[in-house]
Amino acid sequence: MKSKATKIRLGVLVVVTTLILLVAAYLIGSRQNLFEETFKLKAAFSNVNGLQQGNNVRFSGINVGVVSQIGMINDSMVMVRMRLEKEIQPFIKSNAIATIGSDGLVGNMIVNIVPQAGEASAVKDGEEISSFSPIATDDLLKTLNVTNENAALLTADLLKVTRSLLSGQGTLGTLLKDTVMAGDLKQSIANLKTATERTNRSLQRFEGWMNELDNREGLLYKLTADPETAKEADSILSNLAAGGQKLNGVLDDLDTLVNSLGKEGGTLHYLNSDTTMTKRLERIMINVEGGTRSFEENMEALRHHWLFRKYFRKMEKEAENNGG
Amino acid sequence: MIYSIQKRFEDFFLFTAELSLFAMRYFREAFRRPFEINELLRQCYNVGNRSLPLVALTGFIIGLVLTLQTRPTLQEFGAVSWMPSMVSISIVREIGPVIVALICAGRVASGLGAEIGSMRVTEQIDAMEVSGTNPFKYLVVTRITATTLMLPMLVILGDTLGLYGSYIVENTKGDVSFMLFFNQVFDALEYQDIVPATLKTFLFGFAIGLVGTFAGYTCKKGTAGVGRAANSAVVIASLLIFIIDFMAVVITDLFYEL
Structure with missing residues (x-):
């Protein structure tokens, strides 16, 4: 082993690999909570x-x-x-x-x-x-199996229903297949529409009416809601009733009077029914007319008489004074 | 014919016995003074640092290729997110140690066989014995110890680079972040993956050193002997690596019930 550099390189290799091993060991250990407080x-x-x-x-x-x-x-x-x-x-x-x-x-x-x-x-x-x-997988599969069987039954039933629908059986089938019925239904719906429109309008009017009723100054409101007005109305009604009774009495009296008028021997009956009487009355009246005319001539003559002239002048003067 | 088969069996048992004796001699000599520390460090540098580029490249490519090759299959099952755990377990448990050991068998065992073989052929070993130096201690013990110690390191580095290569594929093809990848890797790994795998790499290293030095030490005369020593060192070391791997897996299986 001659040079220092080769030794250092070897040292680096050993340290690095040991570190890698230690880090890996630590990381694996920490996954299993070996080094933490547990x-x-x-x-x-x-x-x-x-x-x-x-x-x-x-x-x-x-x-x-x-x-x-x-x-x-x-x-x-x-x-x-x-x-x-x-x-x-x-x-x-x-x-x-x-x-x-x-x-x-x-x-x-x-x-x-x-x-x-x-x-x-x-x-x-x-x-x-x-x-x-x-739940174990087996149990899960068992449950699924039951669900599947139910689904199969359901779809079979559904198939029957859709088949009968397609062939036009039953109410729903008719509804789907019958064109006339479809037209009728359409008409019915149109009618229903107009009817509802009308009802709507009526309801609106009714509402307006009800609003008026709600107006405190209106008579209807007072009649329905104000106790004093009600009392007054009550007394008016009772007065009306009393008046009616009195009127009834008067009418009864009138009835007897008219009846008595119809009876023979009464003055009014005589006046009414005797025709000769009216002719005599006419003659009387003509005589009276002639009498009054002659009386007027007499009075004119009297005025111009000296004995009575003074009196008539005095009368004229007084009349003038009153008028002036 | 019968003779040749019998001869082969004899040769095989002879070889096994000689190799075992050689190994025992190593253990006898290894723990006895004097220790050739400087020579050990030089051999460590030779085995470790000199093999580093080769091991690093191999590891990296293995991780890359493994991921690329398994990706389509995993994609078919919609299980690409399992890639980190799959790759990490296969690399750390098996592929990393075996590939790195085989690379080292090729590079180191053949080198040892040739080096010591040529020393034997040129009678340098005999000269050492005459000059009072223990050639076994100086040449064999240091080399076997060096491979035994350095191979685990190379395997760890190879595994790391392999996982990194796998991460690069996952990152470019599947948008997996560094954190996520290595989180999943360490989620998948357990001590029962790392500890047996690391222990068996010591055995791999020991086998490489042992076979390499043995082939060289028992080299027959002549330059042809040196070539045969190098050749047999590689073949036997590679074979031993697989046998040891098989035994290690069986034993691990017994203990951990994989």
Whole structure:
């Protein structure tokens, strides 16, 4: 070994490779939480579906630890022990549920810790949390099988229905196939449309009417809503009733009067029915006329008589004074 | 015919026995003073730094090509996002160590076989023995130790560059960021991938050094012997690498239940 440079180069090679090995070892170890502070959790399952030691444990989708041990505790339960990062401990509550899932369709199995609603204290080191055993693929397929059979029955029925529809059987078939009925339906719908339009208009008017009714100054409102007006209306009605009764009495009296007018022997009946009487009355009236005319001539003559002239002048003067 | 088959079996068992004895002698001598530190460092530099460009280029290209070749298939399944985990596991567990070991078998084992072989042919080794220097200690132990120590380093660098090459393909073809790629790589990797893979690279290095020096040390006379020593060193080292790899995988399988 002559030169120092070759020694140094050899040293560099050794140091670099050792470092690579150490870093790789550390990185792999840190994946299994060998160098961090950890705490333990456990959960009992009836079936772990091929979960292995070293599989990841996820809490809310983050890898927080690994499965450290899997073992039977009795003839039907498997205890899965997990080693989780210490810093995640405050966030896992004691009511959380552990489930076993698969990372992708063909991926590794994983333990999911699912938080639950409600208040609970943080888990303690070594605590057991409740678990939910996964549905095995077989069970899943069984359920799917039943669903498939049901779907087959359903589609067969549907086929029958669509066939009868296409051939025009039943109400729906008629509806689909019958062109006349389609025209009728169209007409009915048009009628229905006009009818609704009209109803709409009527309703609008009715609404206007109701609005008027709501007007506080209107009579209808007062009649329906104002107690004083109601009282007045009440008294008016009672007065009207009383008036009606009185009118009734008057009418009764009138009735008897008219009846009595019809009876023979009464003055009015005589006046009405006797024709000779009217002729005599006419003659009387003519005589009276002639009498009054002659009386007027007499009075004119009297005025011009000296005995009575003074009196008539005085009368004229008074009449003038009154008029002036 | 029967004779030749019998001879071959005899040769094979003889060779195995001699190689085992050679390995035992290495372990005996390796932990006994004096240590040839300077020669060890020189050999480390020879094996490590001198192989570095070759290993780096190979690793980088392997990562690049592996990703390019598997991409269409993964795309067919809509699983391109699994590329980092797939590439990282295949490179770190298997392809990286084996490819780098084979490269080193070609470069280092043949070099050792030729170097020590020519020393044997030119009777330099005999001269060393006469002058009181232990040739086994000075030539063999330092070289085997150097390959044993340096091969893991080369493998680690080769793996790193391979993953980087894979990242470049993923980044240009699929818009995968550096962070995301290496996050997924280290998500996929576990200690059970890294530790056995690294341990077996020590064995690869040991096999390369052992076979290379053994071929040279037991070299027959003549220049043809030197060529045969170099040739057999490469062939046997490569074969041993696969055998060791197979054994390592089987043993790892027993322990980790891959």
